[in-house]
Amino acid sequence: MKGQGFSGRYLPAVMELTYNGFKINVGDNKMLFTFPDGTSKSNGKQAVTVVVAWLVIIALGYYSVTLILPGESNNPTPSQVETQTNLTYQQQSNQAISALPIEEPEPDSTDTLYNRIRDTLVNVETDLSIASFPEHESSEEVFALVRRVVMENPEILYYEGCTYRSDGYLQFNYKYDRETSLDHLQQVRRKAEQIINAVIIPGMSDFEKILGLHDYIVENASYDTAIHLVGEVPPESHSAYGVLIRGTGVCESYAKALKLLLNRLNIESILVSGIADGEAHAWNMVKIGGDYYHLDATWNDPVMKDGTDVLRHDYFNITDAEISATHTWDRHAYPACTATTYNYHHYHGWIAHSYADFYAAIKEAILNREASLELKILDYNSVTYDVSTTVNKVLKDNPGLLGGSLSWSHIPVKNEKIGVVQINFKWGQA
Numbered sequence: 001m002k003g004q005g006f007s008g009r010y011l012p013a014v015m016e017l018t019y020n021g022f023k024i025n026v027g028d029n030k031m032l033f034t035f036p037d038g039t040s041k042s043n044g045k046q047a048v049t050v051v052v053a054w055l056v057i058i059a060l061g062y063y064s065v066t067l068i069l070p071g072e073s074n075n076p077t078p079s080q081v082e083t084q085t086n087l088t089y090q091q092q093s094n095q096a097i098s099a100l101p102i103e104e105p106e107p108d109s110t111d112t113l114y115n116r117i118r119d120t121l122v123n124v125e126t127d128l129s130i131a132s133f134p135e136h137e138s139s140e141e142v143f144a145l146v147r148r149v150v151m152e153n154p155e156i157l158y159y160e161g162c163t164y165r166s167d168g169y170l171q172f173n174y175k176y177d178r179e180t181s182l183d184h185l186q187q188v189r190r191k192a193e194q195i196i197n198a199v200i201i202p203g204m205s206d207f208e209k210i211l212g213l214h215d216y217i218v219e220n221a222s223y224d225t226a227i228h229l230v231g232e233v234p235p236e237s238h239s240a241y242g243v244l245i246r247g248t249g250v251c252e253s254y255a256k257a258l259k260l261l262l263n264r265l266n267i268e269s270i271l272v273s274g275i276a277d278g279e280a281h282a283w284n285m286v287k288i289g290g291d292y293y294h295l296d297a298t299w300n301d302p303v304m305k306d307g308t309d310v311l312r313h314d315y316f317n318i319t320d321a322e323i324s325a326t327h328t329w330d331r332h333a334y335p336a337c338t339a340t341t342y343n344y345h346h347y348h349g350w351i352a353h354s355y356a357d358f359y360a361a362i363k364e365a366i367l368n369r370e371a372s373l374e375l376k377i378l379d380y381n382s383v384t385y386d387v388s389t390t391v392n393k394v395l396k397d398n399p400g401l402l403g404g405s406l407s408w409s410h411i412p413v414k415n416e417k418i419g420v421v422q423i424n425f426k427w428g429q430a
Contacts, residue, residue: 221249227250284296315418325417374420374423408426
């Protein structure tokens with residue numbers, strides 16, 4: 001409001017005007033004038049004249065008044081709150097927050113509200129005036145834009161939620177203080193440069209860059225199992241800081257770490273929020289050669305029964321149809337993933353179209369005394385493509401093939417739509 005100490009309200013047949021301790025109540029053609037010392041006088045004849053005078057003053061811009069319709073409260077501008085908890089957002093009403101003066105220049109073509117929100121959150125600042133942007137008129141639009149900014153910028157580490165006032169003011173909350181958050185961000189930025197310098201080689205294709213960064217994350221991070229043991233993990237495990245600096249995190253940390261690295265290489269990627277095996281989950285989509293693919297680094301880093309981590313590529317650049325057996329997401333909110341060109345196994349030619357292909361691949365691996373064999377079987381089913389049965393059949397059909405002792409093991413196929421079989425061979429002396 002303009003005019004220090006001035007306020008106004010309107011109730012049925014009553015108007016109350018207050019300025020620096022002076023109060024005028026007008027109703028039923030009577031006026032009660034109250035002085036700062038508490039004394040008052042009543043005058044019915046002058047009621048209309050005084051009200052008109054006040055309205056003229058207001059119209060000329062000396063003061064402004066908010067007329068509150070019957071049934072509304074006389075609190076300052078109401079606000080709304082949006083909270084964020086690990087990719088889950090909730091909008092709720094909140095008690096009113098006192099209005100602050102807003103003085104901002106009109107934004108130019110490069111000064112978008114998106115950029116303002118992004119810069120404010122990356123720099124861990126708490127207050128942002130957005131009254132000069134047209135989007136401020138809709139709280140839903142503002143909250144949607146904040147969510148988009150957070151999803152697209154993994155350098156925003158510990159954002160927790162925001163309060164939006166209808167007068168065009170945003171206030172942001174964070175899980176950690178500004179000094180700690182900015183220190184963590186600087187560590188993340190330095191680590192990102194180190195990883196890129198170590199992994200990326202001039203002349204690499206986008207596929208090779210994505211693969212290299214994915215493999216680095218999987219080989220240097222482990223899933224923070226505390227989320228299942230005690231039901232919660234520290235904020236770091238939901239941020240890129242967890243995987244990149246602490247070496248541990250949940251799915252959100254894996255996805256944000258990969259997106260942060262890809263952003264630096266100008267490779268388009270999307271942070272996907274959905275459900276996997278009945279639990280909230282986050283993963284990536286990446287764009288290569290004009291097509292989008294699902295990439296789930298967390299599910300490519302399974303913990304085995306003996307507690308060891310292994311590097312897998314089952315969920316490296318797969319289609320909607322393949323990932324939908326285990327993952328669900330709002331398909332209307334994300335691009336379709338239908339291509340297979342840059343799928344990990346298609347790209348390397350490790351594909352079996354039939355049982356004959358599967359049989360031949362195992363035979364060749366044994367003949368060449370390979371340490372392992374990995375195949376994507378396009379028409380996979382567990383009965384036809386039983387590993388032990390097929391290995392034994394190959395050895396029985398080719399008695400001179402072995403040339404020594406052999407034992408083998410394989411990782412069970414989790415998603416039959418993906419159909420990736422990995423066999424590990426252990427060779428003894430001839």
